[in-house]
């Protein structure tokens with residue numbers, strides 16, 4: 001958890017002190033600018049700060065935007081000892097990380113994630129990237145100097161974005177008993193985003209896994225729990241179904257496989273997802289989902305590999321026969 005702090009936005013100044021940046025640039029989008037930028041700027045007013053604003057949306061996580069930000073940094077005389085801060089959701093933290101890691105071979109980087117998904121996932125673990133002929137095709141591994149998590153920023157998040165992040169939190173609940181127990185005590189999405197304990201513990205799970213395996217050769221794969229089917233659903237929907245909603249159904253499928261193979265109690269996962277109003281049924285034909293899964297870059301050599309819960313707090317990584325996958329997909333079909 002080194003470098004990850006749970007504090008108010010106005011404590012940003014104190015985080016900058018040890019870094020002593022030459023200049024500071026704050027990358028954000030038009031939506032987050034209107035809500036949270038002023039508070040951030042107020043807390044670092046003693047520095048030379050340059051806001052860099054980009055339009056809102058996943059489609060701007062591209063090379064054009066990276067180029068735009070590089071150009072801005074050159075124009076303001078940004079150096080390797082300058083600090084780029086990414087203030088926003090996962091789109092912003094991914095671009096900020098990518099630009100910071102490539103500009104002059106690496107500048108100082110700070111992330112202030114303002115969506116639940118970015119707080120528990122995108123801003124944690126050092127993966128950066130932009131979309132290029134496909135999602136996250138170009139990217140780097142680059143750890144930020146700090147991640148500042150202020151859960152107050154989630155108070156302005158639209159409900160759909162809260163749910164999008166909450167699916168990942170349910171994933172952590174399957175991976176970790178402590179997160180599971182906290183989540184069982186929480187009764188609504190609104191309550192979830194007020195629980196610093198829940199967010200902190202979720203972050204801890206990701207940090208623990210990533211620290212053991214920064215470059216995703218082995219253990220980090222367990223974070224793909226629910227994503228084998230999740231990615232397929234996202235793809236089949238032409239990315240109209242949001243990541244978290246797709247992962248939610250993926251968690252159901254993985255849990256059902258766990259039930260068949262290891263006696264996992266899938267009811268526990270159903271209960272959590274239903275309580276928060278996350279989807280639990282497959283929105284596409286099982287055979288189509290199977291085909292899409294085989295094409296996924298995270299499937300190994302065309303084999304379908306699942307992260308399968310054995311019990312809360314324990315998963316295995318396993319190739320599953322197509323026939324069993326199809327059977328379970330049919331069970332969860334709408």
Ligand SMILES: NC(=O)c1ccc[n+]([C@@H]2O[C@H](COP(=O)([O-])OP(=O)(O)OC[C@H]3O[C@@H](n4cnc5c(N)ncnc54)[C@H](O)[C@@H]3O)[C@@H](O)[C@H]2O)c1
Pocket residue numbers: 029031032035056057058061088089090091092094114115116117118121122123124125126127128129136153154155156157158161164
């Ligand atoms: N690097 C990683 O390890 C990693 C992991 C998971 C996801 N990601 C990436 O993260 C991105 C998705 O992130 P996301 O779900 O945060 O989407 P996002 O960044 O598009 O944010 C979702 C929406 O919420 C708005 N928003 C952000 N903060 C807000 C606030 N506090 N109040 C009101 N509105 C706010 C944004 O402007 C946007 O419209 C994807 O590009 C994905 O690839 C990266």
